[in-house]
Each structure stands twice: as structure tokens, then as C-alpha cells.
Amino acid sequence: MKPVSAGRAGAAAPAASTERTSSVGWALAGLSLSMLLSSLGTSIANVALPTLAQAFTASFQQVQWIVLAYLLAITTVIVSVGRLGDLIGRRRLLLAGILLFTxxxxxxxxxxxxxxLITARAAQGLGAAVMMALTMAFIGGTVPKERTGSAMGLLGTMSAVGTALGPSLGGALISGPGWRTIFLVNAPLGLVAFLLAHRHLPADRRGPGAGGAGFDRVGTLLLALTLAAYALAMTLGRGSFGxxxxxxxxxxxxxxxxFVxxxxRAASPLIRPATFRDPVLSASLATSALVSTVMMATLVVGPFYLSRTLGLEEALAGLVLSAGPLVAALTGVPAGRVVDRFGARRTTLAGLLAIAAGAFALSMTPESLGVPGYLGPIVVVTAGYAVFQTANNTAVMADVGPDRRGVVSGMLNLSRNLGLITGASVMGAVFALALATTDVTTAGPGxxxxxxxxxxxxAGVLIVLALTLATGSRALARKRAGLPR
Incomplete structure (x- = not known):
């Protein structure tokens, strides 16, 4: 009888393993769809602004709040909802966030x-903040540690796909069923994401200290007001600083x-002051913000260079601009596998080196090389960005305790958002200053x-600064730990 029993046990083990692998796969599908929807919500509305201005008989300054309300909601609450997920349970908060977004x-x-519409967009942004903050936080407790890089790469891919898909999908829907469908299309996708998350994400487990931890209301309010003030300072005026x-x-x-x-003084602070005394985490957040600032330059400068210097029509310029997000989408999953094999720290440096190389190549590109001369370095920059994001996120989240994953994931997303917001203003100002004119539409091709x-x-200099931060923080961390450099 024992051999039979052993045989049954042996057969049951692979079956349980297969079931576990399948459940992880479906859980990742739900998290990936959540990430796709939140990034799609960021990019799909921009293309509709002229149509919405006409539909509501409104000025551009009024309709731009359709975009700003979404971005402001994400930026102001993303750290707070990450912390809230740590306290009350990430699964239940993510499910609530998906329902709110839908x-x-x-x-x-x-x-x-x-x-x-603007009010509803703010509510949609709140749901998106929950989805962005908690998808990465779930990776540590859902995916085996040896596959963390691949999972982070998949999330990065879905974020890039959402960003790239927004303008083209939005344009097709507006010219077909109408502008309302650019929002309604999220409803069935949101329901699918909710069902996948409800069925396959692991149940919330209250840690030993979770019950006694309180929510830092004062810190949450101060941080939200601070981030809202900064985001508005960087976005209002469309390039002018008054x-x-x-x-x-x-x-x-x-x-x-x-806030500091x-x-x-807080008994249960939203962000522990000791968090920023961790040189690796602080450097990772700073480099993420710097890299996102640089990446915004491709969106600020690229359209003008392609249309005014190279003389491309709008359709062809749009096709060239979509190459960047497409490369990032194709690079995400392979980058995750590279991180799993060679380690997050080395891969982070490789990604930063690629971004720096591409940025400096663009700084020396002559107009005579045309589209290939622009496209080649852009491919290097965006591929390096995908590698950096995957490796940096993996490095940060791998060392975070289960009770802090939500807030640290929120901080990573916040650093990226602040970089994008800052980049739109700062890199736009650098471009305008280099043109020596306040009106870019009157500037000549040269x-x-x-x-x-x-x-x-x-941009290249900023990435060199990011490289210095990344290498210096690692050396400092090893010195504190008593390890050789």
C-alpha cells in the first residue's frame, strides 16, 4: 500500500505546482491589465482635447483640466493609497480601485x-493611483523571487503599451463612434481586470504590527497639498512661469x-524619516525622477524636430514618434529576464549607460542624417529606459518588507510622475532657451x-548625474555594511 500512497503523493505534487503556476499567471494577467488601463487613461484623452473643446464650446485652458485632473489625482494620492493598502489590505483596496476606475x-x-467630466476624471485618476501603486506591491507576494525581474518587465511593457496605444486608439474611436467611447472602452476591460484580481490574487494577510498601525492623516493631507502645488506650478501656463x-x-x-x-513627530508616519537615510532607496528614487525628466524631452522636442527640421507630415511624424513606446514595450519582458539572470544593480547601470549614449548621440546628430539619424539614438534611449525601469523597480521592491511594499511602490510611481511633470516644464524651457525665441512655431529648421x-x-548630463548617484549610493551602502567596494 505504501508504494501506491507514495505514487499518489508524487502525482499530487506536480498537479499542485501546475495549479500554482497557472494561478500566478492569471494573477499577473490581472495586474498587467490594471497597469495597462491606468497608463491608457493618461494618454488617450490628450488626442481628444480639440474635439472636447468643440463639443462643450470651451477654451483650451478649460479642456486641459480633463488631462490635469487625472494627473493631479494620481500625483497627489499615490503614496497615500500605497500606505493605505499596507494597513487595510492591498487586495481589497486594489479591487476597490479597479471598481472606482471603471x-x-x-x-x-x-x-x-x-x-x-473633469470631476469624473479626477475620480478616475484616484482609481488609477490605487492601481499603479499596488500592482508593483503585489509582485513580491505573488511571484517567486527568481522571477521578480520578469514580472516587473511585464508591468513595464504594459505601461508602455498603454502609453503608445492611447493616441492611436483614441483617434480611431473619436473618428468612429465618438469621443465618449474613449472613456467607455475602459468599462469592459475594467470588469475583466476586477474578475481576474478577485479570483487569483492572494488574500490579504494582516502582519503582526498591522493592527496597531494608524493612518497618518496630517502627513497625508500635507503631502497631497504639497504635491498638488508642485504639479500645478509645473503645468499651469503651458511653458510660461508667472x-x-x-x-x-x-x-x-x-x-x-x-511635511518633514x-x-x-507622527506615531505612525506615512513615510518614515529613516526611509530617506537608506542611500540605495533614496538614489533609486532620485535617478527615477531624473530619467523620467529626460524621457519627457523626447515628447517635448521630438515633434518639433520631425516636423519643422525634417519636414515630415503629421501622420509620418506620429509614426516615427510611436517607435519609442513600441521599443520600450518590446524591451520590457526581455529586460526582466536579463535582470533575473545578471542582477538588478548591474542592469540598472547598463540601462543608464544606454540612455546617456543615446542622448549624447542625439546632441551630435546632423540634420543631413534625416529620420534614421533621429530614430537610431531614440531606439537606444527608449530601450535603455525600459531596462532601467525594470531593473530599478526590481532592486527597490526586492528589499522592502511586506508591510511597506505599498508605500514604497507608491513612492517609485511618484518619482516617475514628478519627473515627467518636471520634464515637461524644464526640458521645454531648455528647448525654448536654446531656440532664443518664445514662439517655437516661428523658429527656422536650423x-x-x-x-x-x-x-x-x-539630458545627457542629467543621466551622468543619475549614474553618479547610482554608483555612489551602492558604494556607500557597501561601506556601511562593512563590505569591500
């Missing part, structure tokens, strides 16, 4: 007025001071080409 998408599609922008930036600086003081080269030279 319901708000339906409200956006049915909105009878512009201000109701008294309102200066006042908002001053308010953001004051908010940082008040509040966190030092001036735009010079502006592009100067902007990417500055």
Missing part, C-alpha cells in the same frame, strides 16, 4: 457637461518643510535642430 470611466463617457507659478512653487517648498516636521541638440546635451 465606474468613473462610465461617468466620463456619460458626462453632460465639462465640469462633470507670479502664480512662483507662488505655487513657494507653497510646495513650505509644504515639504511642514510632521513625519518626525534653429530647431540646434535647440534639439542642446536639449539632449543637457
Amino acid at each position: 465606474a468613473a470611466s462610465v461617468l466620463c463617457g456619460l458626462a453632460p457637461s465639462l465640469w462633470l 507670479p502664480l507659478n512662483a507662488a505655487l512653487l513657494s507653497a510646495a517648498v513650505l509644504g515639504v518643510v511642514l 516636521r510632521a513625519e518626525a 534653429a530647431v535642430a540646434t535647440g534639439m541638440r542642446i536639449t539632449f546635451a543637457v
Whole structure:
């Protein structure tokens, strides 16, 4: 009888392993779809702004709040919802976030007025913040450690696909069924994401200290107000920096001071002050912000260089611009496998080196090389970005305790968002300064080409700074641990 029993046990083990692998796969599908939807929500509305201005008889300054409301909601609460997930349970909060995103998408599609649409977009952004913050936080408890890099690469791929798909899908829906469908299309996808997450994500487990931890309301409010002030300072005025922008930036600086003081006194701080004394984590957040600032330059400068210097029509320029997100999407999963094999630290440096090489190549590209001369370095930059994001996220999340995964994931997403917001303002200002004109539409082809080269030279310097931070933080961490460099 024993051999039979042993045989049954042996047969049961592979079956259980297969079932476990299948469940992990479906869980990853739900997390990937959540990441896709949140990034799609960022990019799909931009293409509809002219149509929405006409539909609601509104100015561009009014309809731009359709985009700003979504971005502001994500930026202001993404760290807070990550911490909330750590306290009350990431699974239940993610499910609530997906439902909120889906319901708000339906409200956006049915909105009878512009201000109701903007309000619904803010609610949609709140749901997206939950989805962005918690998808990465789930990886540590869902995927085996040896496959963490591959899983992070998959999430990066879905984020890039959402960003790339937004303009083309939005344009097709607007020209077909109408603008309302760019929001309503999220409803069936959101329901699928909810069902996958509900069925396959692991149940919440309260850690030993979870029950006694409180939610830092004062810190949460101060951080939200500070981030809102900074984001508005960087986005209002569309490139011009006036008294309102200066006042908002001053308010953001004051908010940082008040937030740091509040966190030092809080019993259960939103962000522990000791977090920023970790040189590796601090450097990872700083390099993520710097890299995102640089990546924004490709979106700010690229369209003008392709149209005004190279003389491409809109359709062809759009096709060239889509190459970057496409390369990032194709690189994400292979980058994850490279991280799993060679380690996150070395792969992070490799990604930064590739971005620096591509940026400096763009700073020396002559107009005579045409589209290939622009496209080659852009492919290197975006591939390096995909490698960096996957490796950096893996390195950070691998060393975080289960009770802090939500807030640290939120901080990673926040650093990326702040980099993108800063890049739109700062890299746009560098480009305008290099053109020596306030109106880019009047600049000649040669001036735009010079502006592009100067902007990417500055971008290359920023990546060198990121490389210095990454290598210096690692050396400092090893020195503190008593290890040889």
C-alpha cells in the first residue's frame, strides 16, 4: 500500500505546482491589465482635447483640466493609497480601485457637461493611483523571487503599451463612434481586470504590527497639498512661469518643510524619516525622477524636430514618434529576464549607460542624417529606459518588507510622475532657451535642430548625474555594511 500512497503523493505534487503556476499567471494577467488601463487613461484623452473643446464650446485652458485632473489625482494620492493598502489590505483596496476606475470611466463617457467630466476624471485618476501603486506591491507576494525581474518587465511593457496605444486608439474611436467611447472602452476591460484580481490574487494577510498601525492623516493631507502645488506650478501656463507659478512653487517648498516636521513627530508616519537615510532607496528614487525628466524631452522636442527640421507630415511624424513606446514595450519582458539572470544593480547601470549614449548621440546628430539619424539614438534611449525601469523597480521592491511594499511602490510611481511633470516644464524651457525665441512655431529648421541638440546635451548630463548617484549610493551602502567596494 505504501508504494501506491507514495505514487499518489508524487502525482499530487506536480498537479499542485501546475495549479500554482497557472494561478500566478492569471494573477499577473490581472495586474498587467490594471497597469495597462491606468497608463491608457493618461494618454488617450490628450488626442481628444480639440474635439472636447468643440463639443462643450470651451477654451483650451478649460479642456486641459480633463488631462490635469487625472494627473493631479494620481500625483497627489499615490503614496497615500500605497500606505493605505499596507494597513487595510492591498487586495481589497486594489479591487476597490479597479471598481472606482471603471465606474468613473462610465461617468466620463456619460458626462453632460465639462465640469462633470473633469470631476469624473479626477475620480478616475484616484482609481488609477490605487492601481499603479499596488500592482508593483503585489509582485513580491505573488511571484517567486527568481522571477521578480520578469514580472516587473511585464508591468513595464504594459505601461508602455498603454502609453503608445492611447493616441492611436483614441483617434480611431473619436473618428468612429465618438469621443465618449474613449472613456467607455475602459468599462469592459475594467470588469475583466476586477474578475481576474478577485479570483487569483492572494488574500490579504494582516502582519503582526498591522493592527496597531494608524493612518497618518496630517502627513497625508500635507503631502497631497504639497504635491498638488508642485504639479500645478509645473503645468499651469503651458511653458510660461508667472507670479502664480512662483507662488505655487513657494507653497510646495513650505509644504515639504511642514511635511518633514510632521513625519518626525507622527506615531505612525506615512513615510518614515529613516526611509530617506537608506542611500540605495533614496538614489533609486532620485535617478527615477531624473530619467523620467529626460524621457519627457523626447515628447517635448521630438515633434518639433520631425516636423519643422525634417519636414515630415503629421501622420509620418506620429509614426516615427510611436517607435519609442513600441521599443520600450518590446524591451520590457526581455529586460526582466536579463535582470533575473545578471542582477538588478548591474542592469540598472547598463540601462543608464544606454540612455546617456543615446542622448549624447542625439546632441551630435546632423540634420543631413534625416529620420534614421533621429530614430537610431531614440531606439537606444527608449530601450535603455525600459531596462532601467525594470531593473530599478526590481532592486527597490526586492528589499522592502511586506508591510511597506505599498508605500514604497507608491513612492517609485511618484518619482516617475514628478519627473515627467518636471520634464515637461524644464526640458521645454531648455528647448525654448536654446531656440532664443518664445514662439517655437516661428523658429527656422536650423534653429530647431540646434535647440534639439542642446536639449539632449543637457539630458545627457542629467543621466551622468543619475549614474553618479547610482554608483555612489551602492558604494556607500557597501561601506556601511562593512563590505569591500
